[in-house]
Amino acid sequence: xxxxxxxxxxxxxxxxxxxxxxxxxxxxxxxxxxxxxxxxxxxxxxxxxxxxxxxxxxxxxxxxxxxxxxxxxxxxxxxxxxxxxxxxxxxxxxxxxxxxxxxxxxxxxxxxxxxxxxxxxxxxxxxxxxxxxxxxxxxxxxxxxxxxxxxxxxxxxxxxxxxxxxxxxxxxxxxxxxxxxxxxxxxxxxxxxxxxxxxxxxxxxxxxxxxxxxxxxxxxxxxxxxxxxxxxxxxxxxxxxxxxxxxxxxxxxxx
Numbered sequence: 001x002x003x004x005x006x007x008x009x010x011x012x013x014x015x016x017x018x019x020x021x022x023x024x025x026x027x028x029x030x031x032x033x034x035x036x037x038x039x040x041x042x043x044x045x046x047x048x049x050x051x052x053x054x055x056x057x058x059x060x061x062x063x064x065x066x067x068x069x070x071x072x073x074x075x076x077x078x079x080x081x082x083x084x085x086x087x088x089x090x091x092x093x094x095x096x097x098x099x100x101x102x103x104x105x106x107x108x109x110x111x112x113x114x115x116x117x118x119x120x121x122x123x124x125x126x127x128x129x130x131x132x133x134x135x136x137x138x139x140x141x142x143x144x145x146x147x148x149x150x151x152x153x154x155x156x157x158x159x160x161x162x163x164x165x166x167x168x169x170x171x172x173x174x175x176x177x178x179x180x181x182x183x184x185x186x187x188x189x190x191x192x193x194x195x196x197x198x199x200x201x202x203x204x205x206x207x208x209x210x211x212x213x214x215x216x217x218x219x220x221x222x223x224x225x226x227x228x229x230x231x232x233x234x235x236x237x238x239x240x241x242x243x244x245x246x247x248x249x250x251x252x253x254x255x
Contacts, residue, residue: 009038061215068113068211071125076206076213080132083196087229089142090192092150094161097130098141098168098176103161106153113210140175142188142232148178148249155253162250169243177236178245187231195225 004014010031061075080086088095094103104126108114114122133139148165151158169176179186197203205225207214216222237245 010035061217062212063214064212066211068111068115069208069213071118071121073129073208073213075215076208077129077132079196079198079204079206079215080129081134082198082201083133083137084199085138085140085195085197086133087140087142087195088193089188089228089232090147091144091188093147093152093192094143094165095141095192095194096126097133097139098143098165099126099130100157100161100164101127102157103152106157110152136173138173138175140177142177142179142229142236144179144186144188145181145245148246151253158253159250162246162253166243166246166250169239169246175239176242176246177233177239178242179232179236180245183235186235187228190228193225193228195222195229 063075086097088097093107096104099107101123104123105119108119108122109116148162152161165176168174179188191207194206195203196206202217202219203222205214205216205222207216216225236242
């Protein structure tokens with residue numbers, strides 16, 4: 001259904017439909033329920049969207065998951081699918097978006113909270129998340145050198161992971177920057193995060209913990225993470241130097 005069609009069905013101005021679709025508010029819970037019904041939204045998706053309505057005025061979102069995070073982080077997935085840029089930093093592991101299936105599988109096996117019977121489902125969910133950023137999405141990854149030296153799985157898994165990183169680093173929309181151990185203390189010591197920007201929405205930061213998910217949206221919070229990104233960019237090797245380091249590490253670790 002087009003925006004004009006929805007406006008006619010609901011007897012709204014098109015501007016109101018546009019505000020609702022773009023997350024700017026302008027409709028109460030009953031109106032949203034009627035619009036979803038008019039659009040023939042499936043029951044489970046309708047329930048999900050209506051449950052989120054009460055949180056639309058909240059800046060930032062912290063969800064606690066219990067023992068561990070769910071197999072699919074639905075809200076994160078929805079944001080990744082429309083991101084214009086993705087900037088990721090990780091201190092001690094290869095970022096999810098760059099992990100091979102074998103690396104992901106071994107990391108999950110080492111987890112103290114991920115159920116063993118969900119291992120393959122979680123691997124497939126992780127691989128699906130890797131495909132979410134659009135082809136035109138600009139992706140920048142800052143990785144600490146220690147994360148590349150940590151052997152996840154055997155030597156063959158580690159060598160395969162480094163080879164995959166070398167391949168990804170040559171993609172036109174991907175930039176990989178490595179922060180060397182020799183730099184010592186650095187701006188990213190507080191931990192990993194992913195900064196997302198959008199063409200129509202305000203930027204946000206995703207921080208994934210053991211059993212919770214934080215989406216920081218306030219301008220001050222995002223500005224703080226942007227400052228960390230600028231510091232990491234100043235302290236990390238450039239793209240060419242990072243590729244050279246990946247090659248050296250691969251040559252050392254390959255079985």
